Every structure is written in C-alpha cells, then in structure tokens.
Amino acid sequence: METLLVNISSRVLSVSEISVLNKGLGFVPLFDGDKLDLDIELYEFFQEGVIRDNLPTDVQIQEPELEVNCVDLSKCKNKRDEWRAVGALRSDDSIIIRAADKGEAIVVMDIDKYNAEAMAQLSNRVHYEKLSRDPTKEFQDSIGVITLEALNQGLINKKIFEFLNTFSVPASQNPQGSFESPWQAHCVRLWFFAYIDAYLQVLVVQMRSYIRDTSDFWGKLDNLGSSCRDSLLCTIDVCSLYTSIPDSGADLDLYVPSIKFTLEHDASSIHFLDVQVNKIDDGLCFDLFRKPTDKVAFLQANSFHPASMIRSLPFSQLLHVRRIVSQEANFDTQAQDFRSRGYNDTSLQETLAKAKNRERTSLLRTKGKNKRNKSNRIPCVTTYSSKSGLVKHVINKNWHVLQSDPEIADFFKERPLMAYKRSPSRARISSKPSTTWLTPIKGMHRCGHCANCNNVITGSEFTHPRTGKAFAIKELLITNRHR
Structure with a gap:
C-alpha cells in the first residue's frame, strides 16, 4: 500500500505510529459512543424534534427512557497498540501533524520549524501589513454609510439594506448588550461580497474564456475533434493573483504590470487541474493526471462510517474517473487504488462494471439542481457509533405508540429520519488542545x-x-x- 506519510520532523516514528497515520486523518476508529452525548442527543430529539416542533402546546407527552450502555473501546486488547501510538503522537509537543495543502499527504513536522515558516510568511511586508488596531468597527461603519446612501438613492431596497448589514443585528434576548460570536466578528463583509458576487456571476458566464468546471472543460475540448491535429497545447496560469492585485488605483480595463503569468506548452500532451490531455490521430483523449507528490488517500474500507457510505464511495469516485478518462483500458486500472485501501475485490468489480455502463457523454452534461420534495420526517441526529443500529431499531419499533394515539397520530405518520454526525476521526483524536494568544472569555x-x-x-x-x-x-x- 502506498504510504501517505511524509515525515520531515526529527522524530523517528514507530511502526505503530506509521500504521496509524497511513490510515489517514479522516479515518474513524471503532466508536462505541459516549453515554452523556447520546443522552443529550436523544433528549434534543424527543424534546425539540418530537414534542416542541410537532405537537400542539396543549398536548403533553412524557419523554421515553432509552438506556444504552457504552464501553471504552480503547481498552480492547487488539487496539491497544494503535491507541498507545495515538497517545504518544498527541503528547509529543515537539511535532505537529497536518494534512498537506495539496496532494493528500499527511505531514509530520517539527513545531519550531512550522511556527518559524508561518511567522516568516506573515512577516512579509510586501504582502502583509501589521495592524495597530482591530478594523472590524471601521468596516462596519463604511458598509453602513455606503448601503445607507444606496438606499436613499433608490439603488437598493430596505430588505437588501438589512441583508447587507446583518452583522450589526444585536441579540434581542440580551438586554445588557449582545454577545458577539466569532461568526459575527470575522464575517463582517461576507454578505456584502455575496451581494456583489450575485451580479458578477451573471457577467462572468458570458465571457469567452469562462470555464464553469472540469466537466465544462472536457465538453468544450470533446467538440474540437480532428481540428486540433496541428495545434499546440498550452495552459496559462496567474502567479499569486490575490497578492498581485493593487489595493488601490487598479482599473479592470488597463494592463496591471504586477500580475504575472506562467505558460506551459507541448505539442502532444498537457495537463489541466486533474485532467491529462493527449493528442491522438482523430482528436484528443483524456486521462487522470496526478503529480508525483500526490497520494491516494481514499477513505479506508474499515473506517467506522455508515456502511452505505463505504459502499457508495467507490462508485462516486469511479464516476468521477469515468467523466475524465476517455479510453476504456485506462479506466480499468483506476480500481486498483481502492484495492490498496482495503476494499473488497468482488464488490469493486461490480462497481467498476456499473460505472462503465454509464455513458460518458451523459455524465458530461450539466445537470440542474434536483428539487427535492420537502419531507415531514422528523430528523433524529446522533453521533454515529456501534449503538446507532440499536437506537434506530428501538425508536422505529416503538414509533407505532405515537401513531396509535388519535390526538397526535397525524403528526407522526412517517418514521423519523436517522441522521448521523461523524464520530471522532483520527485527526480529532490525535490533535493537541489548541492555544491562542487571545484572552479567553469566561x-x-x-x-x-x-x-x-x-x-x-x-x-x-x-x-x-x-x-x-x-x-x-x-x-x-x-x-x-x-x-
């Protein structure tokens, strides 16, 4: 199996630690549940989902008792080595474990070098400026002045004005002043940019150079056929776009010398995003492109996720490959990546055949958003654990009790919709408590x-x-x- 791990730290990792990290930070070990959390989740389901949101105020119902015992699976003998490895990695303050920004690798790095690199980038006075104060209030005031002027001139209506100033709405239930959440503090300009973006999107799609996504890219090139036989394949990319745009004085219609481009070209083959474009006699063919540093980081088959998700993951990924890969021989080799992550070979062959039966041209077509019928099923949201099946069975088994009461039967015609939050992943288990220079609010x-x-x-x-x-x-x- 290909290793996901890139260790550039001074720590020598043990075999168990390497095995744990190679499973990926998204891997979820067997989780038997937390009794307190489950009690709270079931209380919210019965009190808020069943009683408060669905029953008339004059109808009283007693909350049922559902007792589920949980055990500490970290004590299991066959998992002790893994838990010891996780504990050792978590307790080592000299290293930091992060997923690579690109390529899906897991990087282990010395914390001192990590902090030094972060500070070196933030200390770059060309791209960053040290602030003497928090500019949030100034941003709020500026947006307030601009939107008020637009309202007075009739450029926007009152509804849009209130939308653009969402950040300044105080908490109505706190007479002594609102408690500003991190969402309010860091998203001052979010609604403002969302409003502008809504208008820009209409103009952007009309540009000749507009490419919506990779499917749109494949569709455009598929139509070229043999006309590209004598063409030169090339891609042009912008270098550090956001840090190259002037803060002031820039004009969209003028040449901006600070913006640089890179050009790559070849007579027979070139790559764009995750697509490899190759010239052949009768046109172009497409294959999956991976950089040498890219890792195969599909979720392992034995990760503790719902079985339906584990079954559907290979199919969804192979459909993505089916869209890209235009030649059958290249498509057949892609299932090997899932075999290396522990997926059953027999089921993979069935999934591969199912994906191959889908016409590539139909997968390249743009599909509109499906309008789902609004369901009246009450969601029961719990953390996924080994007890989730038992909880679902007990609730569904006794749901007829609510349906048998003529006074409330209309509110509970359908069984509840079981929805799951992910149980603690390897990234969460092995992560260290975060520290901050901010004064904690108590x-x-x-x-x-x-x-x-x-x-x-x-x-x-x-x-x-x-x-x-x-x-x-x-x-x-x-x-x-x-x-």
Missing part, C-alpha cells in the same frame, strides 16, 4: 436563539442559593452548547 452567556436563554443568569460568577458565597466561572458557558 462566564455564562446566552446563545440568543434557544428557549433556555430566558432562564439563565449571565455573568462571570454565580452565588450559592443557601450560603450566599460567590463562585467564579472559570470557563466559557453558552446556552445550547454541550461541547
């Missing part, structure tokens, strides 16, 4: 959008109801947040 705060907000006392401390002694709250507590 105390009790309202989230601003749940029923519990009216029932809590906010502040940095609380008083014992009997002794009157005050206790400082040493962590950040927010209603409707359990982790």
Whole structure:
C-alpha cells in the first residue's frame, strides 16, 4: 500500500505510529459512543424534534427512557497498540501533524520549524501589513454609510439594506448588550461580497474564456475533434493573483504590470487541474493526471462510517474517473487504488462494471439542481457509533405508540429520519488542545436563539442559593452548547 506519510520532523516514528497515520486523518476508529452525548442527543430529539416542533402546546407527552450502555473501546486488547501510538503522537509537543495543502499527504513536522515558516510568511511586508488596531468597527461603519446612501438613492431596497448589514443585528434576548460570536466578528463583509458576487456571476458566464468546471472543460475540448491535429497545447496560469492585485488605483480595463503569468506548452500532451490531455490521430483523449507528490488517500474500507457510505464511495469516485478518462483500458486500472485501501475485490468489480455502463457523454452534461420534495420526517441526529443500529431499531419499533394515539397520530405518520454526525476521526483524536494568544472569555452567556436563554443568569460568577458565597466561572458557558 502506498504510504501517505511524509515525515520531515526529527522524530523517528514507530511502526505503530506509521500504521496509524497511513490510515489517514479522516479515518474513524471503532466508536462505541459516549453515554452523556447520546443522552443529550436523544433528549434534543424527543424534546425539540418530537414534542416542541410537532405537537400542539396543549398536548403533553412524557419523554421515553432509552438506556444504552457504552464501553471504552480503547481498552480492547487488539487496539491497544494503535491507541498507545495515538497517545504518544498527541503528547509529543515537539511535532505537529497536518494534512498537506495539496496532494493528500499527511505531514509530520517539527513545531519550531512550522511556527518559524508561518511567522516568516506573515512577516512579509510586501504582502502583509501589521495592524495597530482591530478594523472590524471601521468596516462596519463604511458598509453602513455606503448601503445607507444606496438606499436613499433608490439603488437598493430596505430588505437588501438589512441583508447587507446583518452583522450589526444585536441579540434581542440580551438586554445588557449582545454577545458577539466569532461568526459575527470575522464575517463582517461576507454578505456584502455575496451581494456583489450575485451580479458578477451573471457577467462572468458570458465571457469567452469562462470555464464553469472540469466537466465544462472536457465538453468544450470533446467538440474540437480532428481540428486540433496541428495545434499546440498550452495552459496559462496567474502567479499569486490575490497578492498581485493593487489595493488601490487598479482599473479592470488597463494592463496591471504586477500580475504575472506562467505558460506551459507541448505539442502532444498537457495537463489541466486533474485532467491529462493527449493528442491522438482523430482528436484528443483524456486521462487522470496526478503529480508525483500526490497520494491516494481514499477513505479506508474499515473506517467506522455508515456502511452505505463505504459502499457508495467507490462508485462516486469511479464516476468521477469515468467523466475524465476517455479510453476504456485506462479506466480499468483506476480500481486498483481502492484495492490498496482495503476494499473488497468482488464488490469493486461490480462497481467498476456499473460505472462503465454509464455513458460518458451523459455524465458530461450539466445537470440542474434536483428539487427535492420537502419531507415531514422528523430528523433524529446522533453521533454515529456501534449503538446507532440499536437506537434506530428501538425508536422505529416503538414509533407505532405515537401513531396509535388519535390526538397526535397525524403528526407522526412517517418514521423519523436517522441522521448521523461523524464520530471522532483520527485527526480529532490525535490533535493537541489548541492555544491562542487571545484572552479567553469566561462566564455564562446566552446563545440568543434557544428557549433556555430566558432562564439563565449571565455573568462571570454565580452565588450559592443557601450560603450566599460567590463562585467564579472559570470557563466559557453558552446556552445550547454541550461541547
């Protein structure tokens, strides 16, 4: 099996540590569930999904009890070596483990070199400028002035004005002032850019050089046929586009000398994104392109994901390959990547045959968005674990109890929709607690959008109801947040 690991640290990794990392950071080990989390998720399902959102206020129903016992699978004998390896990697403060920006590799690097590289890039005064203060308020004021002027001139209506100033809406349930979330603090200009982008998209698609995606790219080249026999294949790319655009004084219709391009050309073969374009006698053919540094990082077959997802992954990936690869002989070799990740050979052959039966021309056509019928099924969202099947069985087995009550039967005609959150992946298990230079916010705060907000006392401390002694709250507590 091809290794995903690139170790450029001074640490010598053990066999178990290499084995763990080669499974990929998206790999999920067997998870038996967390009893407290499961209790909270089922409570939310019964209280918010079943009772609050679907029953009339005058109908009362007692929450059922569902007892599920969970065990610590890290104690299992055959998994001890892996858990020891994960613990050793997690506790080593001299290294950092990250997925490569491109190529799907997993990189182990000395933390000192990692921080030095980050600081070297941020210290580049050509591309970055050190701020003396937080500019968020200035951005808010500027957007407010511009949008108010546009509203007064009739360029936008009141609805759009409110949309563009979403960031400044305070939390209505906090009379002492809103608790600004990180979303509000870092997305000041999000709605503003989204509004502008909506107009630009209409113009961009009309440009002759516009390519929507790789499927559009293949479709355009497929139509060339033998007319490209004497042509030169070339690609042009922009070097560091965002850091090359002047901050002020730029004109779209003028030449900007700071923007540089790279040109690659060849008489017979060239690559664009993940597509290899080759000239043949009667036109062009296409193949999958991978850089020498690219790794095959498909999810391992024994990762603890829902079985339906594991079954569908090879088919969806092979359909993607089917769109790219135009020659049958090259397409057949792609299933080998899944064999190396532990997928069953028999099922792979069936999936390969199923994908080959799909006409490539039909896969290249642009498909409109499917309009799904709105379902009235109540979602039951839990973290996927070895107990998920049991929870689903018990709920479905007893769902007829709700359907048998004539007073509420109309609200529960369909069984609930079981939806799963991913259980802890290898990346989450092996990651170290994050640190920040920011002063942590402590105390009790309202989230601003749940029923519990009216029932809590906010502040940095609380008083014992009997002794009157005050206790400082040493962590950040927010209603409707359990982790």
